[in-house]
Amino acid sequence: MFWEQLxxxxxxxxxxxxxxxxxxxxxxxxxxxxxxxxxxxxFGAFVxxxxxxxxxxNIFIALLGAMAFCMVLGMLVEKVAYRxxxxxxxxxxxxxxxIGVSIFLSTLMALIRGTNTTRYPEVMQIHTYNLGLIEIxxxxxxxxxxxxxxxxxxxxxxQRTTIGKAMRACSQDLEASYxxxxxxxxxxxxxxxxxxxxxxxxxxxxxxxxxxxxPYMGMMAGLKAFAAAVLGGIGSIPGAMIGGVTLGVLxxxxxxxxxxxxxxxxxxAVLILVLIIRPQGIMGQKISKKV
Amino acid sequence: MKFQGKAKWVLLLCFVMMFSLLAGCGGSxxxxxxxxxxxxxxxxxxxxxxxxxxxxYGIPGKKGMEMAIDELNDQGGILGKKVEGVYExxxxxxxxxxxIAMKYITRDKVxxxxxxxxxxxxxxxxxxxxxxxxxxxxxxxxxxxxxxxxDYVFRNTLLDIYAVPAxxxxxxxxxxxxxxxxxxxxxxxxSTALTPVFKQVIDEKGGKIVLEDSVNxxxxxxxxxxxxxKKANADVLVFTGYYTEAALILNEAQKKNLDITLxxxxxxxxxxxxxxxxxxVEEKVIFYCGFSSDEPGAETAKFLENYRNRYKEDPDMFSxxxxxxxxxxxxxxxxxxxxxxxxxxxxxxxxKDYPGVSGNTTFRADREPIKSPVCxxxxxxxxxxxxxxxxxxx
Amino acid sequence: xDSFLAQYIDxxxxxxLVLIGINLILxxxxxxxxxxxxxxxxxxAGFMSIGAYTSAILSMQFGYPYFLSLLAxxxxxxxxxxxxxxxxxxxxxxxxxxxxxxxxxxxxxxxxNFEPGGKAVGLSGIPQNTTFVIVWVIVLIVIILNARLLRxxxxxxxxxxxxNEIAAESCGINTTRLKVLAFTIxxxxxxxxxxxxxxxxYFIRPQDFAFMKSIxxxxxxxxxxxxxxxxxxxGTTILTLAPEMLRVVAEYRLLFYGALLVILMIFRPNxxxxxxxxxxxxxxxxxxxxxxxRS
Numbered sequence: 001m002f003w004e005q006l007x008x009x010x011x012x013x014x015x016x017x018x019x020x021x022x023x024x025x026x027x028x029x030x031x032x033x034x035x036x037x038x039x040x041x042x043f044g045a046f047v048x049x050x051x052x053x054x055x056x057x058n059i060f061i062a063l064l065g066a067m068a069f070c071m072v073l074g075m076l077v078e079k080v081a082y083r084x085x086x087x088x089x090x091x092x093x094x095x096x097x098x099i100g101v102s103i104f105l106s107t108l109m110a111l112i113r114g115t116n117t118t119r120y121p122e123v124m125q126i127h128t129y130n131l132g133l134i135e136i137x138x139x140x141x142x143x144x145x146x147x148x149x150x151x152x153x154x155x156x157x158x159q160r161t162t163i164g165k166a167m168r169a170c171s172q173d174l175e176a177s178y179x180x181x182x183x184x185x186x187x188x189x190x191x192x193x194x195x196x197x198x199x200x201x202x203x204x205x206x207x208x209x210x211x212x213x214x215p216y217m218g219m220m221a222g223l224k225a226f227a228a229a230v231l232g233g234i235g236s237i238p239g240a241m242i243g244g245v246t247l248g249v250l251x252x253x254x255x256x257x258x259x260x261x262x263x264x265x266x267x268x269a270v271l272i273l274v275l276i277i278r279p280q281g282i283m284g285q286k287i288s289k290k291v
Numbered sequence: 292m293k294f295q296g297k298a299k300w301v302l303l304l305c306f307v308m309m310f311s312l313l314a315g316c317g318g319s320x321x322x323x324x325x326x327x328x329x330x331x332x333x334x335x336x337x338x339x340x341x342x343x344x345x346x347x348y349g350i351p352g353k354k355g356m357e358m359a360i361d362e363l364n365d366q367g368g369i370l371g372k373k374v375e376g377v378y379e380x381x382x383x384x385x386x387x388x389x390x391i392a393m394k395y396i397t398r399d400k401v402x403x404x405x406x407x408x409x410x411x412x413x414x415x416x417x418x419x420x421x422x423x424x425x426x427x428x429x430x431x432x433x434x435x436x437x438x439x440x441x442d443y444v445f446r447n448t449l450l451d452i453y454a455v456p457a458x459x460x461x462x463x464x465x466x467x468x469x470x471x472x473x474x475x476x477x478x479x480x481x482s483t484a485l486t487p488v489f490k491q492v493i494d495e496k497g498g499k500i501v502l503e504d505s506v507n508x509x510x511x512x513x514x515x516x517x518x519x520x521k522k523a524n525a526d527v528l529v530f531t532g533y534y535t536e537a538a539l540i541l542n543e544a545q546k547k548n549l550d551i552t553l554x555x556x557x558x559x560x561x562x563x564x565x566x567x568x569x570x571x572v573e574e575k576v577i578f579y580c581g582f583s584s585d586e587p588g589a590e591t592a593k594f595l596e597n598y599r600n601r602y603k604e605d606p607d608m609f610s611x612x613x614x615x616x617x618x619x620x621x622x623x624x625x626x627x628x629x630x631x632x633x634x635x636x637x638x639x640x641x642x643k644d645y646p647g648v649s650g651n652t653t654f655r656a657d658r659e660p661i662k663s664p665v666c667x668x669x670x671x672x673x674x675x676x677x678x679x680x681x682x683x684x685x
Numbered sequence: 686x687d688s689f690l691a692q693y694i695d696x697x698x699x700x701x702l703v704l705i706g707i708n709l710i711l712x713x714x715x716x717x718x719x720x721x722x723x724x725x726x727x728x729x730a731g732f733m734s735i736g737a738y739t740s741a742i743l744s745m746q747f748g749y750p751y752f753l754s755l756l757a758x759x760x761x762x763x764x765x766x767x768x769x770x771x772x773x774x775x776x777x778x779x780x781x782x783x784x785x786x787x788x789x790x791x792x793x794x795x796x797x798n799f800e801p802g803g804k805a806v807g808l809s810g811i812p813q814n815t816t817f818v819i820v821w822v823i824v825l826i827v828i829i830l831n832a833r834l835l836r837x838x839x840x841x842x843x844x845x846x847x848x849n850e851i852a853a854e855s856c857g858i859n860t861t862r863l864k865v866l867a868f869t870i871x872x873x874x875x876x877x878x879x880x881x882x883x884x885x886x887y888f889i890r891p892q893d894f895a896f897m898k899s900i901x902x903x904x905x906x907x908x909x910x911x912x913x914x915x916x917x918x919x920g921t922t923i924l925t926l927a928p929e930m931l932r933v934v935a936e937y938r939l940l941f942y943g944a945l946l947v948i949l950m951i952f953r954p955n956x957x958x959x960x961x962x963x964x965x966x967x968x969x970x971x972x973x974x975x976x977x978x979r980s
Contacts, residue, residue: 001518001519001522004518005515005518008512008514008515008518009515011514012512012514027779033779033782080947081947081951084951084954085950085951085954088954088955089950089954089955090911090955092719092725092907092911093907093950093954093955093956094950095907096903096904096907096908096946096950097946097947097950097951099900099904099946100942100943100944100945100946100947100950101943101947102943103939103942103943103946104939104940104943104944104947105943107342107937107939107940107943108940110342110346111936111937111940114347114350115342115343115344115346115347115350116347116535116563117347117535117539117563117567118567119566119567119569126546128548137546139546206511210511210512210539210542210543211539211542211567212511212535212538212539212542212567214509214535216343216344216509217509217511219896220509220510223786223896226783226786227783227786227787230779230780230783234779234780251512251515252514252515255504255515255516255519256515256518256519260477260504260505260506260515260516261475261477261505261794261797261798262794262798264507264790264791264794265790265791265794265795268786268787268788268790268791269787269791271783271787272772272784272787272788275772275776275780275783275784276772276775276776279775279776279777279780280780281780341935341936342936342938342939343939378935379932380932380935380936380938382939384893385886385888385889385890385892385893386704386882386886386893387928389700389886390697390700390701390704390929393696393697393700394697396696396697397695397696397697398695398697410806411806411807411809411888411890412888414807414809414887414888415886415887415888418813418887418888423696434806435806436809436810476805477797477798477804477805478797478805478891478892479805480805480806480807480890482805483804483805483806484806
């Protein structure tokens with residue numbers, strides 16, 4: 001049972017990690033808690049559903065389609081709701097704007113699709129492989145592999161490419177980057193696009209795995225992903241991955257070995273403890289404060 | 292002089308707020324008729340969520356209520372007056388439902404309120420209704436302490452304390468299931484109220500509870516619970532929550548090759564159960580409720596047909612109960628020859644053997660509904676199908 | 686008194702005015718933590734639920750008089766505020782926000798499992814002692830005390846922590862003590878508001894105090910203008926009235942509400958009233974040509 005539950009936790013955790021990556025990237029650059037990120041994830045799931053069931057395309061094409069759609073949506077949200085506030089206001093004003101976007105988007109989807117939970121179609125035959133200790137289904141395998149692939153790809157992009165370098169520069173000092181000739185607005189747009197695409201991938205995979213999507217799924221997932229990002233050290237990409245997986249495993253083990261009625265409390269209590277011991281999160285860097 | 296502009300803003304905005312409030316108050320004084328007997332149309336207030344995460348229980352209710360009102364108007368309304376529904380959305384929020392109940396009573400001058408599907412919210416609205424002498428007719432509140440609020444409070448639901456013993460008897464004697472797993476929806480009032488009823492009856496009848504677990508509404512990940520369930524060796528799973536979570540739990544069980552039957556209450560009566568569960572719920576879910584769309588009586592058959600024609604979908608428990616609530620209220624008003632809640636509430640309390648679309652209803656002396664018999668329903672070929680009918684002992 | 690008022694004001698409006706009053710008490714509490722001292726708290730509904738449940742259980746099951754149970758609820762919330770204030774010594778910004786969210790979630794889960802509180806079924810039959818007059822008298826007292834507090838040395842120290850903690854510390858301000866104090870005062874008001882709410886509603890349940898309620902309160906503080914009492918009053922009034930006024934658009938209501946938040950923030954990036962404090966306005970009316978020191 002332990003291994004099976006660990007696998008459940010890893011699968012859940014890797015979907016959290018995919019959403020948390022978007023949070024952490026945006027935060028790293030403009031210190032904004034992008035509350036609408038959970039709703040982008042929800043839109044990704046629904047666009048994937050639309051492409052699979054109405055347009056009837058292959059699931060991997062649907063995954064790419066959902067990612068492309070959410071890239072545009074993410075950039076649009078940034079342009080409409082966050083850019084006008086940048087530089088003029090405190091970070092909290094942008095946070096309220098993000099909450100507004102989040103309420104707007106979830107209501108919009110509820111109006112389009114109704115508030116019922118919709119079943120995700122089966123797009124592939126599910127095989128179960130017996131690996132001695134555990135049984136792993138082909139779906140779990142795909143989720144773990146795709147998440148790992150996307151996370152490694154992201155890390156490569158941030159570390160190796162020019163735009164990745166620009167992103168890292170912006171996260172260190174926005175103004176200085178601007179003075180160095182980096183088109184800051186474009187980098188921010190790009191960050192939103194990448195983060196949203198990852199969230200969309202998470203949405204489609206969650207839909208596939210649990211066979212269910214609904215317009216209010218973004219709220220709780222967004223909150224959990226934020227917790228994951230903070231746990232890992234907000235702003236740090238490897239931190240978001242570790243945070244997401246840790247949170248997923250914690251939740252599943254909470255149900256499995258402690259009490260399922262207290263599972264959220266257990267997950268959050270561990271989170272608070274970790275933060276009290278390591279105030280900058282697991283992978284976060286301690287930045288010395290200056291006047 | 293930096294603040295001059297801003298201070299003006301404060302004054303201006305405060306003024307606008309006050310003005311709009313006062314304008315509203317002034318307006319209300321013009322039409323202070325109380326009972327509603329002298330009005331052209333009579334209004335019924337809808338209580339339920341139309342947006343937010345519990346809207347999928349409110350929206351079917353609204354549809355059932357709209358249909359009932361249109362049918363009444365086709366028959367000439369109530370006492371010659373046209374019936375009109377007022378539909379405000381409470382988002383499933385406790386303070387919103389209180390505001391809405393107040394608004395219905397003082398602004399819209401409704402003659403009765405129908406709803407809410409949730410026991411807790413019904414209590415909030417029922418207290419306000421009772422204090423203002425307004426009839427409230429809940430269609431879905433199954434928990435304790437609702438009609439006790441006062442003599443203006445009614446409900447039309449299958450009470451779990453009657454149904455559960457019959458169902459547990461059936462499980463243990465007809466099916467021979469002795470080891471039970473019980474899963475609760477932790478943040479769902481209906482489920483948290485139903486679980487103790489099941490547990491107590493199972494205990495009394497000598498059954499064994501091998502696993503107790505819980506989920507949260509709106510979640511999709513039940514892998515940990517199902518993995519535990521698989522190891523627990525239960526004969527049957529009792530799930531006390533709503534249909535969405537039930538379908539998802541069975542989905543997960545199917546993926547983990549766990550063959551178990553899920554038994555639950557009338558919260559499972561929703562079209563989404565079959566739509567979400569597909570092959571996972573086929574003959575794998577059994578729930579009790581007050582009526583069966585599989586072998587309907589004449590009234591129910593007519594309702595089903597009209598509903599399908601009108602909305603191009605099947606009704607669920609909530610649409611049937613809202614429909615019945617409106618019809619029962621209309622019947623009481625016609626028989627009392629009055630739309631004044633103070634008058635017709637006594638007639639309403641006398642209701643006996645009303646053949647509603649959600650089952651036969653009789654009000655006891657304390658206005659608690661008794662619905663008999665209890666139907667056990669499963670899903671066969673993607674449709675609800677009757678398994679058995681059980682008599683109910685008081 | 687309330688029945689006297691009800692003759693002149695429609696009970697529906699009276700009800701909304703009472704809710705504005707209760708929200709004001711809650712928002713003013715949050716304003717001290719987040720608006721004035723700058724410690725982002727996204728779990729204010731947690732304190733509210735502690736106050737609500739404590740006072741409701743005391744007055745229902747132990748027969749405490751109304752005001753005593755209100756006070757007990759507020760003190761209990763203040764105790765938890767004090768406890769949650771301690772991690773703030775090490776955490777800041779969004780890490781602190783996460784701790785407050787987590788704290789509120791833990792409290793919610795606790796009440797979902799709390800037998801005397803009725804679990805998810807909720808607690809009903811709470812005596813309805815809260816009236817319009819009581820709420821607004823308390824609101825006035827809170828506003829006056831709040832305004833006076835912010836004018837004192839301690840109040841200015843709160844603002845100093847928000848603007849620059851290290852600079853404040855080097856000016857001899859005991860930031861540790863003051864941050865915990867801000868949390869304690871803020872959560873006291875949160876608990877007080879919760880107690881008033883419980884005794885107004887007849888029925889409460891843990892879901893009433895979920896994450897969205899905390900966010901709603903935060904919206905009120907930020908929308909009005911961080912750290913400004915008139916701003917908080919305005920923000921609270923607008924956001925309590927908005928859902929009622931938007932009823933005309935029926936199911937599009939939340940769509941408008943979301944858009945309203947975005948639009949208001951775009952047009953007034955620093956909140957509707959920025960940083961106006963009551964005594965700034967008073968100075969304005971006294972026509973003293975003194976350029977106030979804006980923090």
